[in-house]
Amino acid sequence: xxxxxxxxxxxxxxxxxxxxxxxxxxxxxxxxxxxxxxxxxxxxxxxxxxxxxxxxxxxxxxxxxxxxxxxxxxxxxxxxxxxxxxxxxxxxxxxxxxxxxxxxxxxxxxxxxxxxxxxxxxxxxxxxxxxxxxxxxxxxxxxxxxxxxxxxxxxxxxxxxxxxxxxxxxxxxxxxxxxxxxxxxxxxxxxxxxxxxxxxxxxxxxxxxxxxxxxxxxxxxxxxxxxxxxxxxxxxxxxxxxxxxxxxxxxxxxxxxxxxxxxxxxxxxxxxxxxxxxxxxxxxxxxxxxxxxxxxxxxxxxxxxxxxxxxxxxxxxxxxxxxxxxxxxxxxxxxxxxxxxxxxxxxxxxxxxxxxxxxxxxxxxxxxxxxxxxxxxxxxxxxxxxxxxxxxxxxxxxxxxxxxxxxxxxxxxxxxxxxxxxxxxxxxxxxxxxxxxxxxxxxxxxxxxxxxxxxxxxxxxxxxxxxxxx
RNA sequence: GGCCUCAUCGUCUAACGGUUAGGACACCAGGUUCUCAUCCUGGCAAUGGGGGUUCGAUUCCCCCUGAGGUCACCA
Numbered sequence: 001x002x003x004x005x006x007x008x009x010x011x012x013x014x015x016x017x018x019x020x021x022x023x024x025x026x027x028x029x030x031x032x033x034x035x036x037x038x039x040x041x042x043x044x045x046x047x048x049x050x051x052x053x054x055x056x057x058x059x060x061x062x063x064x065x066x067x068x069x070x071x072x073x074x075x076x077x078x079x080x081x082x083x084x085x086x087x088x089x090x091x092x093x094x095x096x097x098x099x100x101x102x103x104x105x106x107x108x109x110x111x112x113x114x115x116x117x118x119x120x121x122x123x124x125x126x127x128x129x130x131x132x133x134x135x136x137x138x139x140x141x142x143x144x145x146x147x148x149x150x151x152x153x154x155x156x157x158x159x160x161x162x163x164x165x166x167x168x169x170x171x172x173x174x175x176x177x178x179x180x181x182x183x184x185x186x187x188x189x190x191x192x193x194x195x196x197x198x199x200x201x202x203x204x205x206x207x208x209x210x211x212x213x214x215x216x217x218x219x220x221x222x223x224x225x226x227x228x229x230x231x232x233x234x235x236x237x238x239x240x241x242x243x244x245x246x247x248x249x250x251x252x253x254x255x256x257x258x259x260x261x262x263x264x265x266x267x268x269x270x271x272x273x274x275x276x277x278x279x280x281x282x283x284x285x286x287x288x289x290x291x292x293x294x295x296x297x298x299x300x301x302x303x304x305x306x307x308x309x310x311x312x313x314x315x316x317x318x319x320x321x322x323x324x325x326x327x328x329x330x331x332x333x334x335x336x337x338x339x340x341x342x343x344x345x346x347x348x349x350x351x352x353x354x355x356x357x358x359x360x361x362x363x364x365x366x367x368x369x370x371x372x373x374x375x376x377x378x379x380x381x382x383x384x385x386x387x388x389x390x391x392x393x394x395x396x397x398x399x400x401x402x403x404x405x406x407x408x409x410x411x412x413x414x415x416x417x418x419x420x421x422x423x424x425x426x427x428x429x430x431x432x433x434x435x436x437x438x439x440x441x442x443x444x445x446x447x448x449x450x451x452x453x454x455x456x457x458x459x460x461x462x463x464x465x466x467x468x469x470x
Numbered sequence: 471g472g473c474c475u476c477a478u479c480g481u482c483u484a485a486c487g488g489u490u491a492g493g494a495c496a497c498c499a500g501g502u503u504c505u506c507a508u509c510c511u512g513g514c515a516a517u518g519g520g521g522g523u524u525c526g527a528u529u530c531c532c533c534c535u536g537a538g539g540u541c542a543c544c545a
Contacts, residue, residue: 012545047544106543113542122472122541141543158475167473167541175543182545206474206540229476230538239538268494272483276493295483297476298538305482305495315508352507362506382504420503431504443506 005037005196009063009070010186012044013055016248017062019301020201020231020239023266027228028199029068030267030289040193041073044186046081046179062249066259067282072193077185086180089188089218090142090173098145098217099173101136104128126170142174144184144214151209156197156226156291163209171210187211191220199226199291226291229298231269239298246301256329256356257306261313265306270299279312311354319343322350331360333367344453348445366453369462370440372469377436382429388470391433394423395467398434399460407456412448437466 007028011021032039041063043056060074080086093099104112109125116123126146136142148165155161173184180188190198205227215222230239233246252262264280273288280288314322323343334342349362364370377383383391401415416431423430435447438459444450451459 010545014545044545050544102543109543116541117471120471124541161474163474169541172543177543179543181543186545201539202475203539203545208474227475232538234481269482272494274484276484278482278494295476299483300481302481302495308495311507349507351509354507380505417503427503429504433504435504439505441505445506447504 003196004194005032005035006040006194007032007037007197007199008040008042008190008193008195009068010042010044010189010200011059012047012050012182013052013059014047014050015052015055016058016250018246018249019266019269020246022062022066022249022262023231023269024199024201024228025063025068026066026263026266027226027271027289027291027294028197030286031197031199031226031291032071033286034289037196038071039068040075040195041070042075042189042193043073043077044182045076045078046182046185048078048177048179058250065250065253066263075189075193077180077189080185080189081179085192086174086185086188090180090184093144093173093217094136094142096217099136099142100130100133100145102141102143102172103130103134122166124166124169126168129170138174138178139176141172141176143170144173144210144217146170146210146213147216149213151212153208153212153222153225156224157229157294158202158205158227158296161205161208161227163206167206168209168213183207183210184214187214187218190223191215191218195223197224197226197291199228202227202229226294228294229270229296232298232300234301234303252306254357256326256359257310258313258325261310262306264313265309268309269301270295279309279316307354314353315351317350319346319350322346326356326359329356329359331364331367333364337367341453348449348453352445365439365441365444366450369458369465372465373440374469376440376442377433380432380436382426383432383436386429392467392470394425394430394433395437395463395470397423398430399463399467402451402456402460402463405456407452407459409448409452412451416448434463438462 009025009028011017011025017025029039031037041060043059045051045056056074056076063070090099102109112125112128113123125143126148129145134140146168148168150163150165152160152162171183172181174180189195208225212222232239249262253259260282263282263285267280267285267289268278271289271294273290274293317325320343323339323346326346330342345363345366348366349359352362353359377391398419401419402412405411405415416434420427420430431447435444435450438447438451438454440462454462
């Protein structure tokens, strides 16, 4: 027995990965990295009917995106089926009298179950355990001959999990198609791969006694268990699920979320370090994460919080880094602009960017002339009180001053201030007017900064255009 | 229905049995010479109910309620 820490992420390739599954993977990865141990990716593809094409690759893409590197894998269980690994272990159980062939037809088992249900009793196969089962020829299901007894398991997250003997049953080890069930395959694999910490969702709690029983039959010590509660949907009325509209993790990548922000969000969904810290780097998480501080109750998925965390991580990026990451999110006309210009644009919008696909909306006025929109003035609560002539006069006056400017932020700022005095207008009037003229946008970054990036020619051209349109 | 798990602001959460029950997100209000955002200040807002134990329960015990999970030849 080694005391080395090994964890695994063992999804079945049945579709895309959502926040809940990803969080479980992250927890397992953090535990492994913190201990300097191994993180293994194992694809549990023992149900051919449910397998979705491309799902395994998708899982790998998700892990790669978040930087959850694995030391071993992907290991495919279907491959290990071919290698006869599960059958070999099954044979050991048969030899020791702990496994037997199921003689019933599927229809008969269904009837047993229906009968139990009609009697309002939980269904237990072992109540029908045959006295003289036939020899197993591989075409019948192979069942575990269980030993019903009490178990108390210390779970790292949940604490003590105790159950009575009534929950243990003769579950199927090998299906009639020759594939092992999850219940069998994962036990064999976790043992063989020396997994020290089994970290998974709470849907397995009720199977835990069966697993303990199987470990005993195999003569092996169980690993440490850590059972993580589910992530619930936004309404909080059910666990997050694919058919319930949960998003694919890679959708967040497409929308321009930062992987380190997603990791931060996922890790703090149901976990905190006991301090008031909210924003963590990945290396801080590796240092501080602790399964014992994971919440026992399910956590609601909250996209507001994800956006806030992402915005925070974006603000912490230096411009060079941000520039690299934002590649591919620019509005179409930005392709005609050089790197330096785009970096200046980024400085302008960095603090208001929540995720990268907002970039076009936020910056398009800096790359193309937007049509003059009269509504921006007519719906403005200050500007709509002025006549067109008055507005025109203000813009003329502004133009005359700005024509003398070198368009540095300092010079623009002082000229704008002078204009305030000369026109006797409030900033809410004068600045709004110039801002609308030069951006044609309902919202935009600070005026002097925006005009400075826009440049003298364009700014004046747009002011002229606004004057003519009035 | 049986079994299991869980229960603090709307949400994520903090609180050796002794705190005005704290922080963050969201929301609202004000400030930062215009808008949006950032930042700052302030506000709203919680221990599901009932019994115990205790000088004192968010905290320990019991019951109820509510929520979730599970009872597959799915994982």
